[in-house]
Amino acid sequence: MSPAKWLALAVVVAVVAAAVVIGLRDNRGLPDDAAFAYDGTVVTESDVDHWVEVMGALYGIEEPADEDERDAFRRDAAKAMAVSMILDDAAEDAGIVISDKRARDTLARMIEGQLGDDPHRAFTDLLASFGVTEDEVLDEVKRQQAVAGLFQERTADAVDDVTVADARAYFEEDPDRFATPERRQLRNIVVGSRTEAVGLLSRLRRGDDFAALARATSLDDATRRRGGVLGTVRPDELDTSYATVAFRTRPGTAFGPVKTRYGWNVGQVVDVVPGRTAVFSEIQQSVIEALRSERALEAWRGWLTDQIREADVEYDAAYLPDDPDEPPATNTGLR
Template identity: 60%
Template sequence: MKLPVFLTQRPLGTKTVGVVLVLAVLVAGAVLGVRELRDLPDDAAFEYDGTVVTKDDLDERVEVLGALYGIKEPGKKDGRAAFRRDTAKAVAVSMVLDDAARDKGVAVSDKRARDTLDQMVASQLGADPREAFTELLADFGVTEAAVLDEVKRQQAVALLFEKITKDAAADVTAADARDYYEAHPDRFMTPEGRELRNIVVRTDKDAQAVVQRARKGEDFAALARANSLDDATRDQGGALGVVPARSLAGDYAKAAFGARSGAVFGPVRTQFGWNVGQVVRIVPGKEPTFDQVEDQALDVVRSERALEAWRDWLEGRIKKADVEYADSYRPEDPNEPPAVATEQP
């Protein structure tokens, strides 16, 4: 059984929307217990169980999350208030879960956290990862010890999840999986995909030039190797592989899935630059039989039952939590989890 997405590690440098700090409680739909209002210090964001978390404390936590996961406060003024509320809620929830982990005897060793951090650094930060990581810490003004603490916290919540839910899926049968498959056929369909190549350039003018050259018959892969700014795909001739529409940015998906096999499309502007794409081939969607996806269906049912058990346990724990937010940090809707989405290109 796989852990839910909100409990898995995210790589260094990943950009996300909103706060991804241990948001399991939000997915579970629990509400933080809030006491009758009382006076908080002027610099307080919230108080939990007699501990005041200041605005500076939250800022420091965001800096750690920035170094570890790429999270940062939005540049636009109208997004900052929501970000602050989400941050306060996430940190309050993490404190509740810290206490729960201690109560359940869940602990993560320094070595385990160190090994995980070393793996993340080595896999994400290039040829000299330790030097790059040191520079990253300096850029964000955080210490390695603070980052290690955050890794330990995330791992502890993952272990807590396993401890709370270990018995929830034990009685899932093949019949349960088949019932789920028949009730949710769309969950198991392989959607139509496109095998794509893509070239990223800086300007619309550059993109128009690439489009013209490609449509006149120049090899698209060679054009990508010579012109694309995308380090991840340039050496592979811009190859993105076979991707469904849902994995692509909106305008890019419309252009890619509106083109015929072999066609060059674009330019399309995304957050990464101006894109010119080519449809190498169209891969039709497939509806698998139950026998083909039985293991996947079993996994889904087990995961959903685990989440139900987690939600039931967590609701009780959260409702007993002693949390009071300052007005500007009080969540608008504690029941609604922030959406976290990733897109390419």
Template identity: 45%
Template sequence: MKLQVPGFLRQVTLVPSGRRTQAALAAVLVLLGGGSGANLTMRALDALPDGAAFRAGGTVVTQEQLQQRVNVMELLYGVQQPSDPAAADQFRRSVAKAVAVSMVVDDAARDAGIVIADKAASDQLDKLVSDDGTDRKTFVQQLGGHGVSEQDVLDEIKRQQAGARLFQQVTAPVKATTDADAQHYYDANRAQMVSPEQRELANIVVTSQDQAQSVAQQARSGADFGTLAGQYSMDGSTKGSGGSLGTVAASQLDATYAKAAFAAPAGSVFGPVQTQQGWNVGRVGAVHPGTPMTFDQLKDAIKTKLDNDAKLKVWDDFLVTRIKAADVRYAPDYLPADPDAPPAAGQ
């Protein structure tokens, strides 16, 4: 199960959007923007209480509380914390930074008078549970095994809904892109106006490399890939459809996964490939080469892109003002490598 993140917000995409695709930090990163030119005042502070990860706006977030946020994000977005020590260290620092800045967004939403009704969050949770093919009672029972409460999930939903509403308020004055603006952009970037190569992909994600090797060997030996997906895949949103990810471009995929998927010939099995979701085995179906596209074909997409770029510029400027006013201080083990920059898409 995953939360549906509004498309106009920045997000980290590991596998095609619309499926269990967002990274563990997506819940907070999507609302933070790229922060062009932002300058956070975030420093390590030895005087933080024992067990603290960071302090933001006078509120101390303990290591235990930060881990609880990670548990919620893992459950909702299906992404595992890295096991490699170096990657785990980077993940821990990135999570601390992302959650700290998300608290700035939370404060800004409250200051803007944004209140999310309990019923709105509850209705969204009901929809998410239903879309995942289960029921609310079963889902709540499952939460306990992950150290997560129903209220934790409702709070995360409220956080997303409030951030989305704040984004709408802040960017409301942005004027819509005109056809002339879109034509100018098309003419200036004509060489890039080509549809990217797309591939029909199916995927199976499992927990270990050994299991992925076994699944890959079975698939290469002639076992039906769809049957294997139904039997082994952890991705509840695709296993019922033979692991189908649909027709996707490389840009929609995790970089490591995309490299393997777009290097393999049509009809072949590739992997195992490790992503933050687990160990993946994929199969390539039809390959659709890229072709030049006309302005009429791209006009709406260009206008949407330029509209979003303009909104994100306003959003970034708004965040810079809010973030500069925050006094966020990290414990040494949670200090990010780039504490003076907000989280960036793809981090």
């Protein structure tokens, strides 16, 4: 997994991504270089571009190559940036302040042990490659922590009312969602070409040691140091094409080559952990927490929708979102 991709998993606050919506205002009087204006503040196209660079450094976000997808991406970027500004004001109004020390401590914990022997230096180099400063990253960490605090404040009442009876009814609506899926312990090697992958697969089938080959050849820094150990994972934690092959391969067997966005993969199934049906009495607390989370998100979406529809946001036509008054899909690719 690349450093940028790891940071995407480490930092992102899912409740924000799940709730991003935006209000529509008439498009009049904006400067030529404006993407949008919020509460009298003009945000230029270059401001949005740089904000996307910060998101790329933190969350591994990449602008699509396809022109149509790129246009939608820019609109989503403007929308997400506007929502970020609205949430900043809401957190300030609520008196939620995150100290520099807290943000720095959080960032240090995130990168510790993930980016080599000198993680801070590696992280600084990574930021430089994106044209982003550490202060900008710290500002984003502070923003996410403030929004998390705002989320807790605005959803406290919704989660306090959940009873065991509520949880049982919620469980019985769809018990399968609480079942434990099959998991598999996997090893993996990433190389740059299909030819390399085929060669590795042949060597593994002749009896070569997987860990040794991974340490010698894999392009994945994180798993290479561990001899290719990917961990024990569910199908939904993997690239779809990779999961399809990995979860139909016999234990102890190598498989591949499989192409993903990170390269050509050769894997090995080390062990299989069977799935099991859920029993309410055994997972009662987990069901309660799941219901609390769902009700919290519903409350958050309702509150945030009202905040944004009341906000003074005006878009340039090129940045006007396709769905300005509707909550987007949970995974928008931005935040």
